[in-house]
Amino acid sequence: MSLRERYGGMTRAEQGVSLFVCGFTALLVVALLTGGLTPSYTLYLAGLTGMYVLLSLGLNAQWGYTGLINFSVAAFFGLGAYGAALVTASNSPLAIPGGVLVGLVLAVVGSAVVATAIAIPTLRLRADYLAIASLGLAEVVRQIVLNQRDWTNGSGGLRGIPDVFAGWPVLGPLPGELPGLQFAEYAVGIPGLFRIRVLGFTLGEPFWTDLLNFVAVVVFVAAVYLLLRRVHRSPWGRVLRTIRSDEELASALGKDTYAFKLQSFVLGSVVMALGGVFYAYLVAYVDPGDLEPINTFYVWIAVILGGSGSNRGAMFGGFVVVAIREGTRFASDILPARLPVDVPVLVDVYGAIVSDFGSTRLLIVGLLIVLVMRLRPEGVLPPQRELLWPSALEETDE
Amino acid sequence: MSDALTTGANREKDDPVLEVEGLRKRFGGLVATDDASFAVERGEITALIGPNGAGKSTIFNLVSGFYEPDAGTVRVDGTDVTGKQPHEIADEGLVRTFQTPRKLEGMTVREAMLVGAGDQPGESFLKLFTDAAGVAAAERANVEAAHEMLERFEIGHLATQPATDLSGGQMKLVELARAMLAEPELLLLDEPVAGVNPTLANTLSDHIARLNDDGVTVCLIEHDMEFVMNLADPVIVLDRGSVLVEGSPDAVRADDRVIDAYLGGESA
Ligand SMILES: Nc1ncnc2c1ncn2[C@@H]1O[C@H](COP(=O)(O)OP(=O)(O)O)[C@@H](O)[C@H]1O
Numbered sequence: 001m002s003l004r005e006r007y008g009g010m011t012r013a014e015q016g017v018s019l020f021v022c023g024f025t026a027l028l029v030v031a032l033l034t035g036g037l038t039p040s041y042t043l044y045l046a047g048l049t050g051m052y053v054l055l056s057l058g059l060n061a062q063w064g065y066t067g068l069i070n071f072s073v074a075a076f077f078g079l080g081a082y083g084a085a086l087v088t089a090s091n092s093p094l095a096i097p098g099g100v101l102v103g104l105v106l107a108v109v110g111s112a113v114v115a116t117a118i119a120i121p122t123l124r125l126r127a128d129y130l131a132i133a134s135l136g137l138a139e140v141v142r143q144i145v146l147n148q149r150d151w152t153n154g155s156g157g158l159r160g161i162p163d164v165f166a167g168w169p170v171l172g173p174l175p176g177e178l179p180g181l182q183f184a185e186y187a188v189g190i191p192g193l194f195r196i197r198v199l200g201f202t203l204g205e206p207f208w209t210d211l212l213n214f215v216a217v218v219v220f221v222a223a224v225y226l227l228l229r230r231v232h233r234s235p236w237g238r239v240l241r242t243i244r245s246d247e248e249l250a251s252a253l254g255k256d257t258y259a260f261k262l263q264s265f266v267l268g269s270v271v272m273a274l275g276g277v278f279y280a281y282l283v284a285y286v287d288p289g290d291l292e293p294i295n296t297f298y299v300w301i302a303v304i305l306g307g308s309g310s311n312r313g314a315m316f317g318g319f320v321v322v323a324i325r326e327g328t329r330f331a332s333d334i335l336p337a338r339l340p341v342d343v344p345v346l347v348d349v350y351g352a353i354v355s356d357f358g359s360t361r362l363l364i365v366g367l368l369i370v371l372v373m374r375l376r377p378e379g380v381l382p383p384q385r386e387l388l389w390p391s392a393l394e395e396t397d398e
Numbered sequence: 399m400s401d402a403l404t405t406g407a408n409r410e411k412d413d414p415v416l417e418v419e420g421l422r423k424r425f426g427g428l429v430a431t432d433d434a435s436f437a438v439e440r441g442e443i444t445a446l447i448g449p450n451g452a453g454k455s456t457i458f459n460l461v462s463g464f465y466e467p468d469a470g471t472v473r474v475d476g477t478d479v480t481g482k483q484p485h486e487i488a489d490e491g492l493v494r495t496f497q498t499p500r501k502l503e504g505m506t507v508r509e510a511m512l513v514g515a516g517d518q519p520g521e522s523f524l525k526l527f528t529d530a531a532g533v534a535a536a537e538r539a540n541v542e543a544a545h546e547m548l549e550r551f552e553i554g555h556l557a558t559q560p561a562t563d564l565s566g567g568q569m570k571l572v573e574l575a576r577a578m579l580a581e582p583e584l585l586l587l588d589e590p591v592a593g594v595n596p597t598l599a600n601t602l603s604d605h606i607a608r609l610n611d612d613g614v615t616v617c618l619i620e621h622d623m624e625f626v627m628n629l630a631d632p633v634i635v636l637d638r639g640s641v642l643v644e645g646s647p648d649a650v651r652a653d654d655r656v657i658d659a660y661l662g663g664e665s666a
């Protein structure tokens with residue numbers, strides 16, 4: 001299929017999303033070429049996006065598939081991040097050699113155990129109990145991390161987390177062996193109109209390391225996405241969707257709804273923990289600030305915005321949230337602190353917006369949510385109309 | 399079948415699929431089910447009728463495990479299922495429908511149908527990865543069965559419609575068809591024609607009769623006495639949570655206590 005045919009076969013929402021993602025990526029590439037973004041920061045952004053995509057995919061597997069309300073996304077993220085950090089960070093007393101794999105296993109098992117522990121007593125009760133319990137869990141995890149100082153270093157955080165592949169046979173030393181790539185600086189432009197300088201940086205070992213981290217995130221996100229897509233359109237996923245819509249109906253048809261809800265909750269939590277693991281390697285540093293409720297909130301925004309119940313929607317939502325989070329940070333750097341023109345009220349409003357970009361970010365998120373809910377309550381990329389096991393239709397129709 | 403009328407339920411049945419004994423349920427001060435006992439004979443269409451609020455739906459909820467009884471026992475096919483979870487009771491072969499049709503958001507009609515099929519290997523998370531071929535084969539067979547079932551109910555053309563776009567009557571048909579995909583021993587239908595126009599009500603009635611001819615035991619609730627008269631035999635009359643009489647439609651219709659119950663129920 002040619003690209004053009006493919007584009008033509010999409011729904012309008014899909015076309016819009018493709019254009020948005022391509023446009024945004026193009027913008028990043030331009031920023032990269034013109035020196036607005038350093039190569040490392042660009043890779044960091046991409047890695048961060050992958051991390052948010054994992055968190056959104058995880059929440060989508062709970063809320064989007066089954067209708068389970070989980071307000072402790074940050075806690076499961078934290079279990080992953082701290083699970084990885086505790087066995088690898090240079091200032092962690094529990095660090096062990098070869099901790100990277102151990103951290104991954106620890107995060108997966110730990111999050112599965114915690115998810116089961118909180119789900120067992122609450123899932124039999126009305127839906128709101130899980131929501132309340134998860135709210136509590138988020139705070140409990142944060143407080144433990146803050147107060148268990150001899151392990152977690154409290155609010156100081158754990159630092160010196162190695163790269164994903166540090167110490168691995170081939171991939172570990174690879175970045176150091178790759179040649180440094182030098183890009184000479186060029187000046188381009190239209191004579192008389194404008195001139196800008198492009199390139200002019202060297203890609204050395206740190207870049208290759210970041211690139212390798214990024215590749216690891218991409219591989220993991222792709223694998224998680226493919227796995228989730230498979231289970232979502234399976235009979236298993238169909239039971240979850242039935243539970244979301246009408247749990248009584250599901251049980252009247254002989255489905256053990258409690259077992260399905262438990263599986264859905266554990267699956268989502270493990271995916272979130274994977275997001276946390278990658279975050280730890282991405283920024284090489286974790287602190288309890290990462291476990292603030294605001295991060296749970298961002299992930300909910302991503303899922304609702306993308307379209308609850310849609311894996312693609314969750315990925316897109318994760319992308320948008322990073323665009324907003326980092327885009328506003330970027331904007332605050334380049335916008336002038338004062339409005340150049342002197343219009344009385346406007347100057348104050350502008351000043352308030354620019355001086356406190358953290359709040360502005362929330363304002364933008366709020367406006368976006370209101371807009372989406374007004375114009376497209378099912379989200380930007382709602383689930384496809386029919387989800388059937390792909391090979392089941394070959395002999396009937398189509 | 400005798401024309402006789404029994405006071406209380408007829409408990410002397412040869413091969414009951416469902417046996418309810420001394421069932422009791424109270425909601426606060428209200429006794430919704432008061433020492434109800436009855437049996438449903440295999441192969442028959444048994445109607446549970448009674449005025450509004452007589453406790454018919456409550457009995458279905460108790461029998462199918464949605465409510466926990468305060469006292470009494472429920473046996474399906476000889477197995478005691480009292481206090482079991484709804485899905486466990488469904489596994490015993492008892493499948494119910496609800497008085498208000500349940501919509502499945504975001505599904506097509508055939509997807510909503512497929513939920514009905516029991517024992518699907520694809521409902522095990524592990525088998526999706528360890529036995530993909532088995533999952534695909536079962537799913538293919540189920541899709542085919544769903545299409546056939548929809549054809550049997552003359553709604554094959556709805557298969558790929560969104561399940562939320564159906565009329566009330568079509569929804570009732572889909573529910574019935576889905577319940578049949580579960581291959582029940584006993585089908586409990588809560589007001590299968592409520593809110594449906596008379597023509598479709600007749601169609602539904604014919605379908606239920608045909609299912610029964612194919613060997614499915616049916617127990618249905620109806621508020622409207624006329625509807626069940628041509629369809630069901632025997633008829634069990636409930637009043638204020640317990641069984642008043644049981645008998646053939648004609649015998650029940652002629653009984654003074656039944657008439658009183660309906661008149662009393664309606665004027666209350
Ligand atoms: N979950 C419940 N909570 C409180 N009261 C209920 C509940 N379910 C039914 N009832 C009451 O029990 C009585 C019988 O109701 P129901 O079984 O629905 O009657 P029917 O189906 O015969 O019309 C009614 O008075 C109803 O209000």
Ligand SMILES: [Mg+2]
Nearest residue numbers: 454455456497
């Ligand atoms: Mg009722």
